[in-house]
Amino acid sequence: MTEAYIGLGANLGDRFHNLHQAVQLLDETPKVQVVRQSLVYETQPVGDVPQDDYLNQVVVVETELNPQALLQRLHDIEAALHRQRIVRWGPRSVDLDLLVYGDVHMQSPELTLPHPELANRRFVLVPLLEVIDKAHATWIAELLMHTLDHNWVRPYSQEKEEL
Numbered sequence: 001m002t003e004a005y006i007g008l009g010a011n012l013g014d015r016f017h018n019l020h021q022a023v024q025l026l027d028e029t030p031k032v033q034v035v036r037q038s039l040v041y042e043t044q045p046v047g048d049v050p051q052d053d054y055l056n057q058v059v060v061v062e063t064e065l066n067p068q069a070l071l072q073r074l075h076d077i078e079a080a081l082h083r084q085r086i087v088r089w090g091p092r093s094v095d096l097d098l099l100v101y102g103d104v105h106m107q108s109p110e111l112t113l114p115h116p117e118l119a120n121r122r123f124v125l126v127p128l129l130e131v132i133d134k135a136h137a138t139w140i141a142e143l144l145m146h147t148l149d150h151n152w153v154r155p156y157s158q159e160k161e162e163l
């Protein structure tokens, strides 16, 4: 059983209903159980496309699906909720991103873990903070540190100074 973090976003139609439906479909998926949910946040659109505000949320699942199968299920849920892929970074009825899957690091054309934009998106980081466990929090802190401009945030060791 692996813990995975899923980011949800919606800014078309009945946004709250779309998020709610997506979480329900996720929980109804065999070998997937939703174990924690953040609050729902209303957020200003990030990116160059002028569009309406989003609702964003992060949920935690426990799953026996592998990352690829879980991503496929996220795409199926998007399709079931009539997500329209009109513009990249444009409005959507619901968007599901696989943010973190256990401690897996991987990069392939279909799937990058942790999600490559995780550290750049406050609409993901804020709800993620609410639901993240200690081990993953340390991991994400490291990810953020390495994403930020080199040297701007760095680990400090007192021992080093005493030498």
Ligand SMILES: Nc1ncnc2c1ncn2[C@@H]1O[C@H](COP(=O)(O)OP(=O)(O)OP(=O)(O)O)[C@@H](O)[C@H]1O
Binding pocket: 071, 087, 088, 089, 090, 095, 096, 097, 098, 099, 109, 110, 111, 112, 113, 114, 115, 116, 117
């Ligand atoms: N961790 C991940 N979670 C979700 N999709 C991913 C991930 N890594 C790679 N992808 C790939 O990204 C592709 C584009 O995703 P999508 O259509 O949702 O893009 P977008 O919503 O316009 O942008 P973004 O994914 O950055 O929010 C998907 O087809 C998927 O294969």
Ligand SMILES: Nc1nc2c(c(=O)[nH]1)N=C(CO)CN2
Binding pocket: 008, 009, 010, 043, 044, 045, 046, 047, 054, 056, 089, 090, 095, 123
């Ligand atoms: N606030 C907010 N802005 C966005 C979002 C989102 O979920 N929330 N998703 C986007 C495309 O993935 C582009 N911009």
